[in-house]
Amino acid sequence: MNLLLKNVIITDPGNTYNGQKADLRIENGQITAIGELTKTDGEQEIDGKGGFLSAGFFDLNAAAGDPGFETREDIDSLIAAARAGGFTGVAVMPHTAPVVQSKSQVQYICNKARGGVTDIHPVGALSLEREGKELAELYDMRQAGAIAFSDGDRPVKDDGFMSRALQYLKGFDGLLMVYPENGSIAGKAKINESANSVLLGMKGLPALAEEMQISRDIFLAAYNEARVHISTVSAAGSVALIRKAKQEGVNITCDVAAHHLSMTEELLADFDSNYKVKPPLRGAADVAALLEGLKDGTIDAVCSQHRPEEIEFKNVEFEIAHYGIIGLQTVLPLLVRAGLGAVQIAEKLAAGPRKVLGIPVPAVSVGTNACLTLFNTTEKWRYDEDNNYSLSANSPLLGQELTGRVQLIFNNNQLYTNG
Template sequence: MDNILISSAQLIVPGHPQNGNIVDILIEAGNISLIAPRIKPTNKQIHVIDGKGRIVSAGFFDLHANFGEPGLETKEDIITGTAAAAAGGYTGVAVYPNTNPPIHSRSEVALVVNSAKGNIVDVYPVGTISKRREGKELAELYDMQLAGAIAFSDGDHAVQQASLMGRALLYAKGFEGLVISFPEDESVAGGHQMNEGQMSTYLGMKGKPNLAESLMVSRDLFLAEYNDARIHFTSISTAESVDLIKKAKAKGLNVTCDVAAHNLVYTDEEVIGFDSNFKVNPPLRTKKDIKALLKGLKEGTIDAVVSQHTPHEVEYKNVEFHIAKEGILGLQTTLPFLIEAGFNADDIVRYLVVQPRQVVGKEIPTFEVGSEANLVLFDMNEKWMLNTNTNKSKSENSPVFGQELRGKVKVVVNHGQLVEIK
C-alpha cells in the first residue's frame, strides 16, 4: 500500500483529543504517522484522498452477518462477503453458523479463520450453541473459542429447550464466553410469512406475532439471571423486547442486544407488493415497533445495529412470497439505512464502531501516532445506487437493488491495505 494522506476530513473518535475536528491524517507503511490540521505532502509518492465534507472514524464492526462458507459458497464465500463488508465500511465482521456443515466444532472455526487470513476485513466466526444446530446437545463451546470463535449462537435456529440454553449460559460463563440468543419461540411463530397484524390479515397470510419474540426474550432473561450469566440478543424487532431488556438492564442483568438496520426503516406495509426481498426474519414490524426501536437506541437499551446480511441465490427469492427464503443483503446498505432513519455521524460511530466491539470485547482501533490504521472514510450525503456494478456480493436479494441511496463509504484501510469505493 502506498503512503496515504487523507485531507480535510472530520475525525469522529470518541475520547480522542481531535474528536470533531477537521484534520489531515498521514498513513505510512500501514500505520498512522501524523494527525494535524494541515499536512503538506513531502513527496509525490503519497496518495492523497480528499476527505472534505466527509467523516473519518475507526472501521465499522458487524455483530451479525451470514456468509455461505463452508458448504453454501454459491450464496456467498469469504472473498465476496468481505468485499461487500469493505464496501460497506466494515473492517470486522462476526459470521453466523448458518452454513452446511454449521460452524459447530473446532474444524469449521479453524477453516473460517484460516480462509480469512490476510484479508482487509477481520472475520470472526460465531460457533453454534448445539451440535449441528439441532438444539439437542451442547456443542464444544470452549474448544471453539480456543480455535477463534468470538461467540456462540444457533444462528436462525432459536434454541427451544430452556434446559439446553441454561447449560450453555452456565458453561460459557466459566470461560467468559458470550452466548447470543436469536429470540423466537417456534411453537408460536411456526408457519409465519410476515408480521401478525392488520396487514397480514388484509393479505390473508399467516403472521408471526410479537409474542413469539418477547416470550423467548423473557425466558432467556430469566435463564441469564438464574445462572448469573451474560447474554446478548440479536435482531430484536418489537416494542415488547425493548421494554423487557430495558427493565433487565435497570435491574442489573448483564445483557446487551442489537437490531437489524432494515427493521429501523421498513414496516410490514412493504409486503403489500409481495416482493420477497422484504421477507426477513424477524419480520418487518409496525411503525409502533420502529418508534420503540429508535427510542431504545437513543436511550442506550439497544447497543448496536447489525447488517443481518443474508445472501440467497436468485432461485430462492424470485419465487412466490410464501415459499421464498428469508433474508436480504445488508453489509453495503446499513449506513444508508441509518442515515434514512435519522441518525447523525456521532450516532453511526456509536452503533457501528464503538458499541459492537464492546459487546464482544474487542479493542476499539485508536488514532494514536504509531498505531495501525484501521479506519473508514464515509460521506453522509453522497448519493449512489446499489446495482450490478456497485454490488460486491454474489447475490442480489435487496429491496433497494436498483434504487438511489444516500450515504456512501469512500475508503477503508486496515492491515496495511486500502480499498477505495468508486
C-alpha cells in the same frame, strides 16, 4: 503503505479531535500524525472533504454460504461486500453445510479469510447441528478463533439446555448470541401480526413470540449471572424488556438489523419476497421504539443481518420464499434514511459491536494501528448489479439511488476505496 487523508471530520467520542476537521497521516499501518499536514514524498493523498472518519465498522451478524453453499456467498465475495459497506470486521454466523461446530471448521474460515482488509471472525455453533440438544466443541472453537457462539437463526428452545450452556461458557468468558423467537407462538407465520396481515390474508407472527423468548433469556442470564446477547430485536415490547433488565443490572446486550430501522410492514403490499425477513418487518410504532432504544443505549449495536440467497429461493411465491436480505453494502444508507447522525452511526457500527464482543475499540489517535472507515452521509449513489459485490441479489434496494456512502476503509495496512 503511507497515506495522507485530508479534510476529514474525526468522529471518535472521547477523542481530543472528535468533531474537528483535520488531516491524518498513516505510515506503515500506524497513525503517526493528526492536524494540519502537508503531503510528503512517496505518500498517497486522498481528500476526504465532507467525510467522517471513525474506527472501522464491525458487523455482528452476517452469513456466508461457505462451506456448502458457495454459490450463495463465498468468503471472498463476503469480504468484497463487507469492505464496500465500510466494515473492517465481520462476525460470520455458523449456519452453513456442514455447520461450523468444531475446531477444524473454525480454522478453515480463519485461514481462508486471512490477509484481507476485512477481518472475518467465525461464530461457532452452540449446539451440534444447531439442534439444541448437545453442546458443540465450544472451548476448542474458542481456542481456534471463534469470537462467540450461536445457533444462528434458530432459537434455543430448551430452557435447561441454555442454562447449562451459559454455565459452561462462564468458564472461559464465552459469549452466547441468541435469536429471539418462541417457536410454539410463531408457528409457520410469515409476516408481522397486525391489521396489515389481515389485509394481506396471511397468518401473522405476533411480537409476543419475540417478547416471550427475550423474557426467558433475561431470566436465565440473571439466574446464571452470565452474559447474553440478543440478536436482531424488532419489537417495541422487546426494547422495553431489555431496557428494564439493563436497569436491574442483568448482563444483557442486543442489536437491531439496519432494515428494521427504516422499513415497515406496509412494504409487503406487493408481496415482494425481497422484503421477507425474520424477524418480520414490523409497524411504525416498533420502528420508533427501536430508534429510541438506540438513542438511550438500550440497543448496543446495529448489524447487517446479511443473508444471501440464490434467485431460485427468492423469485418465487412469497409463502415459500426463503427469508433474508443482503445487507452489508446498504447498512450506512439505511441508517441515514432512519435519521441517524454521524456520531450515532460510529457508535453503533464501530464501538458498540466491539463492546458487545469484549474486544478493543480502535482509536483514531497517534500511535495506534489504523483501523478506519471514512463515510459520507450526504453522498448519493446508485446500488445496482455492477456494484453489488455479493454473489446473491436478494435486496429490495437494488436499482435504487441511496444516500450515504462509504468512501474508504483502512485496516491491516491495506487501503480499500469505493471508486
